[in-house]
Amino acid sequence: MADNSSSNAYWAANVRIILVSLVIWAVVSFGFGILLRPMLAGISVGGTDLGFWFAQQGSILVFLALIFFYAWRMNKLDREHGVEE
C-alpha cells in the first residue's frame, strides 16, 4: 500500500529526529551538567567551570533550542510527506 509505506517512512524519520534530539538532551544535562563535569573543569566561566554553567543555565538554553528545532523540523517533515493539516 503506497499510503502505508509513505507513513512508515514518515514515522521512521520522526523517530530518528527524536533519538538524535534526546541524545543531545541527555548529553547537556546528565553529561555536561553532572557526569562529565570533571572533564570540563579546565574551561572556566565567570569564576567557576563550564559544567556548573551547563547545570544551572546552559542545559535550559539547549532544551529550548531542541524543542523549537523539533517543531520546525517536524512541520517541514509533515509537508514533505503530505501529512500536514
Add this chain to the structure above:
Amino acid sequence: MDQFTLNWIFIGASFLLYIGIAIWARAGSTSEFYAAGRGIHPVTNGMATAADWMSAASFISMAGLIAFTGYDNSSFLMGWTGGYVLLALLLAPYLRKFGKFTVSEFIGDRFYSPTARLVAVICLIVASVTYVIGQMTGVGVAFGRFLEVSNTTGLLIGAAVVFAYAVFGGMKGVTYTQVAQYCVLIVAYTIPAIFISLQLTGNPIPALGLFGEHTASGEPLLAKLDSLVEELGFANYTGHHGDTFNMVLFTLSLMIGTAGLPHVIMRFFTVPKVADARWSAGWALVFIALLYLTAPAVGAMARLNLITTVFPEGTASAPIDYEARPDWMATWEKTGLLSFEDKNGDGKIQWYNDGSDAFAATATERGWAGSELTVNRDILVLANPEIAQLPGWVIALVAAGGLAAALSTAAGLLLAISSAVSHDLIKGAINPNISEKGELLSARIAMAVAIVVATYLGLNPPGFAAQTVALAFGLAAASIFPALMMGIFSKRINNTGAVAGMLVGLLTTLIYIFLHKGWFFIPDTNSFTDADPLLGTIKSTSFGAVGALLNFATAFIVSNATKAPPQEIQDLVESVRIPRGAGAAVDH
C-alpha cells in the same frame, strides 16, 4: 504608607484582576469548560502553561534551596525544564491528534480497557491531590506572612479565591486568568532580581550577573561567594558534594514527572492543531526559562547578601550585634521561620557551619559556641527584596507574585481532578448516559470536594510541602508517563501489559516513599531514612525514575507473553502518529 497596607493593595488588585477575567470568560458548553473550545493560540497557551507549571515550589522555594546548597541542587533547574523536551517530542503532538479531553481517556481507548482507564484515573487523582495540598500549604504561609493573619485564615481566604474562579470559570477562565498570573509572577520575580544584580554586579540581567564580576571586591561573583562560604566552614557553593548516582536519578525523576503530570499534559489539548501543540511546548519553556534562568542568580546573590548582612566587616571580623539587626530579620522572627539564639552570650550573631570538623578549631579560637542563626530556606525569595533594602512596593509585588504562583497551579490541578472525576469516572464508568448539564455539574461538585479535601489537608499537612510534591512527581513519573509513551511508540503493548505496568510503577514508588517518609506520612512509621536509604544511595525523592523503569519493563514482558492488541487499536496508533485530520477528531 506602611508595608502592610501596600501588601493589601497589591494582593487585592491582582485578585480583582483574576476574578474579573474569570467572570468575563465564563464557560458555557462542556467542551469549553474542559478545553476552552480548542481556540487558544500557542503563545497564550504557552504562557498559561508556564503559570500552571510554576507553583509555590518554583517561585518561593527553589531559589532558597539552591542558595543554601549551591551546585548540588541544580537538579531542580534541569529536572523541571528538561521534562518539557520529553513532553514536546514524545507526548504533546500525538495526544493532541488523538483529540480527546483527558489523559485517562487516551489510556482507556488505546489500551481498549475500562480497567486501564480506571487505574489511570486513580493515578491522576492521587498525584494531583497531593500536589494541591502542597500548594495550599504554600498559600497559607504566604498569606499569613504578608497579610499578617494566621496560617489558617490565610489558607481559607486562598481556598475561597481558587474555588471561585476555578469552579465558575472553567478552563477558559483559568487560561486567561493564568496569563494574567504569569505576568504578575514573572514581573514580581524579576524586578527585585534586577535591582540586586545591579547592586552587586552592575549588570541589569541577573542571569548574566551570576557569572559576572562582584563590583565591591573586583572578583567574579561566584569565586567571591565560594571564598565567603568556605571562610565560615560551609561546603563551597560551586562544588559537587552529593552522591552522583542519586543526583542523576533525582533529575531524571523530576523530568519524567514533569511530562507525566496531568494538568500540564491537558494544556496541549487546547491548541487548534498538532503543529501548534509542538510550538506550544516551546513557548511554555520560553516563559518558564525566564524564571528558571533568573532563579540561580537569585539564590547565589541572596546567599551573598545574607553573609554580608551578618558580617558587614568581612568574615574574619566580628558579626553584627543582635540589637543592630535589620528590620526584616525582626519581622521574620515573628513567623518563627528565622531565629536567633545567643549561645556564647556576646550579643552578636555568629552564623557558620558548626557541623564542620575542619572549622571547629577556628570557631573555638574566636570564642564561638555554635551557629546562632537559623534561616528557613523557604523564606529566602520572599525576604530577598527586604534583605537588599528595596522599596516597599517591590516587597508587596513579590507577595502578589508568590500567591499568583501558588493559586494558578492549584486551579489547574483542580481542573484536572474535576475532569478526571466527572468525565472519566462518572461518564466513563458509572453513568455513561449522563447529560451534558449533569456532567458539568458533577465536574463542579468534584472541584468543590477536591478543594475542601486539599484545604483540610493543607491545614494539617501530611508532611512538609516538599515531601508531598516529591510524591506527586514520583507517582506521575512511575505511572502515567510510561503508559502514555508506550501507547504511542509501541503497537505491541496491550491492555494487560499496560495495566500491570502502571500498577507495578505506582505501587513500588508509593511503597518506597512510605518506607522512608512514614506510612501515609504518619511520623515515626518509617523503616528507613533518606540519609540511609533502603537501596544503595537512592533517596525516596529519586525513586520515580526507578518506578518508571519497572513500569516499562513489566509492560513489555507481560505484553509479549499475552495476545497482541486487535487490528483496530493498531490502526488507532497509526492514526495518532500522523498529524492530518486532527481537527475532525474534536467532538465525540
